[in-house]
Amino acid sequence: MIDQEISKNIRELKEFLGDEVVILAHHYQRDEVYIHGDFTGDSLKLAQLAISQSNAKYIIFCGVHFMAETAAILSGGRQKVILPNLEAGCPMADKAPINEVLESFSHLKDYFRDKKIVPITYINSTADVKAFVGKENGYVCTSSNADKVLEKALERGDIVFFLPDQHLGRNTSYKMGISLNEMAMWDRKKGLIFSGEKDRLKVILWGGHCWVHQMFQPTHVIHFRKMDNPYKIIVHPECSFEVFKMADYYGSTEKIIKTVEEAESGTFWAIGTEKNLVMRLARNNPDKNIEILSNFNTVCRTMSKIRDVDLLNVLKGLKEDVVYNEIVVSEEVRKYSKIALQNMFLV
Ligand code: 13P
Ligand code: SF4
Secondary structure, eight states: OOOHHHHHHHHHHHHHHGGGEEEEEETTSOHHHHTTOSEEEOHHHHHHHHHHOTTOSEEEEESOHHHHHHHHHHTTTSSEEEOSOTTOOOHHHHTSOHHHHHHHHHHHHHHTTTSOEEEEEESSSOHHHHHHHHHTTOEEEOTTTHHHHHHHHHHHOSEEEEESBHHHHHHHHHHTTOOGGGEEEEETTTEEEOSSOGGGOOEEEOOBOOTTGGGOOHHHHHHHHTSSSOEEEEEOTTSOHHHHHHOSEEOOHHHHHHHHHTSOTTOEEEEESOHHHHHHHHHHOTTSEEEESOOSSOSOTTGGGOOHHHHHHHHHHHHTTOOOSBOOOOHHHHHHHHHHHHHHHHO
16 A cells, blocks of 8 residues: 555655656565656666666665665766665575685686686676676676676686576576586585586576575466466566476566566466566556466565655655765775676677
8 A cells, every 4th residue: 555645745855856866666666666766677777777867966776785786886976876775685696795706716717727717697696796797807697688698708708607596597598508417506515516517517507596586386387377268477587497497488577567568458477576566567457367476475575675664764865965875885896896787788
């Protein structure tokens, strides 16, 4: 339920602050926050928007920490980037701490002495990890360009070290024709885990995952396949390999929305991604039959930490010239993480 009083106060403050402030909102945000977004999008679109908002003094990023951090890197310090609630993190990004990443990369370089390893980090990672990747002249990728980035990286090197999301890495590589035998998992304690030959390895996957997308199981796909109505299954590539293989379509949050919105009236859709997005899509498209692939525990709890009242509070602060919850990135980290982001934009 949207609190009309809070919503009215947010609108009034936005009007008062005018062009000084731009609000970017990710598709997983609660409706009470999402409705105030000047722009909405997936991670790639929001990163591009962050660069283009050169008139705004403040970017209020209604997403999770790594998204606001990426905006802070790309805005080059000209703008202040604000995350309305600092508890809105991404557990997947936190699963790749920089010290573990550096240690692992050094082991891998020793093990594959005669090969060139190019690191790719999913945008769902810390700025420190992006900076490490930039120093190695590697790439950031998002769920909408992971295939193009992987292709480019494999042109430039022999092996890709893909982190932190094993599922995006595995699913994308598989779609590109790389077999499971040509992929390995990296485990800090056990080392490399693979069943193929060392000389044939093309992709090494960090062991991270998104717990929200692991809630979708093959049984859920089977459930919809058994229905009388012809459900199409569309999933986010953070889903497990089994679910991904069974789906009809896949894509980033923006692509999922576009695919379903552009589908014919009367079509049936079961969607494997975060619940706030799916429920909104169902409400906005009453001419289609839209269901979530599984209703169990599929809200991104960290993204949902941002409430309308948090947005209101940071706007109130700006009215008084006080910047709450600014996301700051050191110059050193900005310099190198920007290389990895720019390498992605150039692909
Ligand atoms: P998108 O870039 O597809 O919006 O994905 C972000 C994310 O965190 C998905 O869990
Ligand atoms: Fe992170 Fe998963 Fe939430 Fe996306 S849905 S922000 S990957 S926890």
